[in-house]
Amino acid sequence: MIHTLNGVWEEYLRPMIFRPRRLQTAALCLRQNGGDKEVLLITSRDTGRWIIPKGWPMNGKTCAEAALQEAWEEAGVTESSITSTPLGTYNYDKRLKHGAIEPVTVLIYEVQVGHLADEFPEVSERKRAWFTPVKAATLVAEPELQAVLRAL
Structure with missing residues (x-):
């Protein structure tokens, strides 16, 4: 019995509970407005909350190139330059269409x-607006992203 329960835990339950995190790439879009830095936020399609453009990695593109592609598709960003090294990271739980x-x-x-x-x-499908980094930090939900914005 113990052997069976251990097998169920290791083969089915543990992988469901302790799944590795998936990876997304995001574009923290910035501009100078006079002497002040501003951050571009967009609304999510499902809940309308403020976010930065992000998506899954893309075949044939680096993570930076995928982030720039998301900035175009979700926010209309053109004539831009992107860093090749990530500025930072944040974690969140994505709710999938079926509720998982x-x-x-x-x-x-x-x-x-x-x-x-x-x-x-x-x-x-989205709204977009420029905010100061401090204001942007108050609008996004993810604490680690808030910290990145406050550090700008």
């Missing part, structure tokens, strides 16, 4: 924004 929770670690890449397009793939 997936633990995710997000690599944050700094993007200097040169221009925002009026038309981009998700323009009708």
